[in-house]
Amino acid sequence: MPSLSLDPTQGSLIQQLIHAIQQAIAARQLAPGQRLPSVRQLAAILGISTFTVADGYSRLVQHGVIVARRGDGYYVARTPLAPPMAPPPVPDARWLTDHRITPGPEVVQPGCGWLPSQWYPTQILQRALRQQGREADCAIAYGHSAGWQPLRQHLWQHHEALGIPVDPQGVLLTQGASQALALVVQSELRSGDTVLVDDPGYCNLITLLQHAGMRVIGVPWTAQGPDCAVLAEQLHLAQPKAFFTNPRQHNPTGASYSAATAFRVLQLTAQHHCLIVEDDVSAALTQSATPTLAALAGLEHIIYIGSFAKALAPGLRVGYLLASEERTDRLLRYKVMNAIASSELAERLVLRMLKDPDTPKEQQRLRDRLLRAGERWQQGLEQIRWQSFCPPQGGLFSWVRLPEPHQDALPLSEAALAEGLLLAPGSQFRVDAPATPWLRCNLAYSHQPLLDFLQRWARQQEGSS
Numbered sequence: 001m002p003s004l005s006l007d008p009t010q011g012s013l014i015q016q017l018i019h020a021i022q023q024a025i026a027a028r029q030l031a032p033g034q035r036l037p038s039v040r041q042l043a044a045i046l047g048i049s050t051f052t053v054a055d056g057y058s059r060l061v062q063h064g065v066i067v068a069r070r071g072d073g074y075y076v077a078r079t080p081l082a083p084p085m086a087p088p089p090v091p092d093a094r095w096l097t098d099h100r101i102t103p104g105p106e107v108v109q110p111g112c113g114w115l116p117s118q119w120y121p122t123q124i125l126q127r128a129l130r131q132q133g134r135e136a137d138c139a140i141a142y143g144h145s146a147g148w149q150p151l152r153q154h155l156w157q158h159h160e161a162l163g164i165p166v167d168p169q170g171v172l173l174t175q176g177a178s179q180a181l182a183l184v185v186q187s188e189l190r191s192g193d194t195v196l197v198d199d200p201g202y203c204n205l206i207t208l209l210q211h212a213g214m215r216v217i218g219v220p221w222t223a224q225g226p227d228c229a230v231l232a233e234q235l236h237l238a239q240p241k242a243f244f245t246n247p248r249q250h251n252p253t254g255a256s257y258s259a260a261t262a263f264r265v266l267q268l269t270a271q272h273h274c275l276i277v278e279d280d281v282s283a284a285l286t287q288s289a290t291p292t293l294a295a296l297a298g299l300e301h302i303i304y305i306g307s308f309a310k311a312l313a314p315g316l317r318v319g320y321l322l323a324s325e326e327r328t329d330r331l332l333r334y335k336v337m338n339a340i341a342s343s344e345l346a347e348r349l350v351l352r353m354l355k356d357p358d359t360p361k362e363q364q365r366l367r368d369r370l371l372r373a374g375e376r377w378q379q380g381l382e383q384i385r386w387q388s389f390c391p392p393q394g395g396l397f398s399w400v401r402l403p404e405p406h407q408d409a410l411p412l413s414e415a416a417l418a419e420g421l422l423l424a425p426g427s428q429f430r431v432d433a434p435a436t437p438w439l440r441c442n443l444a445y446s447h448q449p450l451l452d453f454l455q456r457w458a459r460q461q462e463g464s465s
Contacts, residue, residue, distance in 0.1 A: 006046060013048055017056040022065060025076055036066060036074040040418050050418045054107075107417070110445040111424030113251065114314055115396070119369070119444060121353070121362045125313050128352035132345070143344025145336050146328075147173020147320070151351045155320055159304075163295035166322045170299065172331055175342050177281045177307040177319040179335075181205055181244075184277055184303055184321070185212050186334045189241055196234055196243040198226060200399070200429035200438070202251050202279065205244055218431045219243070221253055223390040225261035228268065235272040242275040247293055249282035249395030252429045252440035254374075256290060256393060266297045276302045281319070284311035287367055287394035299324050308350050310396065311363055316346040370394055373443040380448065384455040389438070398441045399426070403458055408435035415457055421450060 004024060006016040024030045036042070039057065043050040057074055060066045066074050146152065152171040159166050174180040189195065191213030197206060199218025209216045217234055219226045225247065234240065245265070247257040257265070269276050278293045283306060294304040299322060307319040323331060335342075353359060374392025381388055381400065389399035402409055409425035416423045426438030441450070 004046065006048075013052045014056050014059070017046070017048070017052060018060060021056070021060060025065065030076050032076050032078040034076045036076065038073055043418070049414060054417060107420055107422045108445060109422045110441050110450050111413075111422050111439070112442055112445065113396070114309070115444050119366065120313060121359065124353050124356045124358055124362060125349070127356060128349045131352055132348055140345070143341045143347065145341045146332055147171070147342055148344045148347040148351070151347045154351055154354065159322060163291060164304065164322060165298050167325050169325050170323055170328045172321050172323070172328050172335065173342050173347055174319045174321060174335065175339060176309060176317040177279065177305050178204065179339070180305045180319050180321045181208060181277070181279075183331050183334050183338070184305075185209065185214075186338075187327070187330045188275060188303075189214060193242075194238045194240040196231070196238070196240045196274075197431065198245050198250065199431065200252050200426060201244070202246065203428045205279075206429075206431055209244075216431050221250065221255065223255050225255065225257035226265065228261060228264045231265065232268050235268055235274060239272070240274055242277055243269055244277045244279065246279040248280055248286050248290060249393070249397070251282070252397050252424070252426070253389045253399040254392055254395050254397040255390045256288070259290075262293060262296060266293060270297070270301060273301070278302055278304045280304060281307040282310050282395055284363055285367055285370060285395050287371060294322065303327065311366060312350065312353055316350060317343070318346050318350045367394055370396065370443055373446070374398065377441070377443055377446050380451040384451055384458075386454060392443060396442060396444065398443055398446065400439055400441050402437040402439070406461065407437050409437060409439040410435070412457055413439065416453060419453060421453060
């Protein structure tokens, strides 16, 4: 490994690191195919943060300058160099779960938002692919702008059975729940509008709203859902146009609305004519039969968003929204402007998977597996005397508090990355990302090694204080 020197004139530490590696490759000090130091090794060599090295490596991977080999580290690409990279933005707390960042092959991801690949029903997907491949019509042309009609029909019938009074024309398929949220922002809101979000809440939604010019206000969460006293106050004072909320298997806390909270939220928002955008992307992971807000109050003042990413196949990028027919027409116009249509091929595959006779038992097996993982995790936290926001309720996430007196999870996250663990500090799930002693843990990845690390880190902090 040649001696790399960081040039302060190149900007931030990430920019300096990227520049130094590109210069070494251009000067043939790093040869094509040569192995690079690990994240921890290079951080120690240069005296910089492991976050900085991991981010620099990830950006170089994205631009084809280096390649990541799972389980074997980073290597200089054998192909010609990509054009010089534009200076990257300075990373903030949201970098940790930015889905555009390619995690290194050494990193385990208890801070991520998806299941391990082996937890998904791959055999069901493979059957769907084989069946689709045998059809003469392989869905290679543009599909219907509202989405493939048989899947929309299936969703209409499914949600009618769950008590949501949706019109068949009120079902709109999207490229994942992320596009559904973006369409709601474009269609229903304008720059300068005030909106409410869960606090903590979905980090990508917060960023989306801020980039769209919204005034974003967080409503604190309790173990039973949002604090209704604060919600009432903000509805009165701020006059928000919409409240974006995740009532079941909340991301990031794992909590769900109680019945009393659900009725109070519906009462308050109706009084103030505030649109509810109900994010229910983890519905398939929900053990209880708790009704949705849309089932309790209908779709006149609610837009309901769902997805197949959490339990079926995230790579297919199929989501949907339910709304009144008038709103759906408006949302459809924005979908056509943005993407013409969604992928009919992906939508056909999703419907085949939903109709596969093995799907119900596979989804129940997944729910049971997450429930057991949550029980083991809660027991482990109690043994090391760490606090969870609420006992896991069968979903994907646990919201964990650092022991006193620690008030910022970022230093812990940096220490974890040095040991190959990518955590999600709680600041990224809050408006304006203030320091917070909480972090989100994905129960599918939260095993004994993570508990051992948390306990070891806490003891090290006690010893150094």
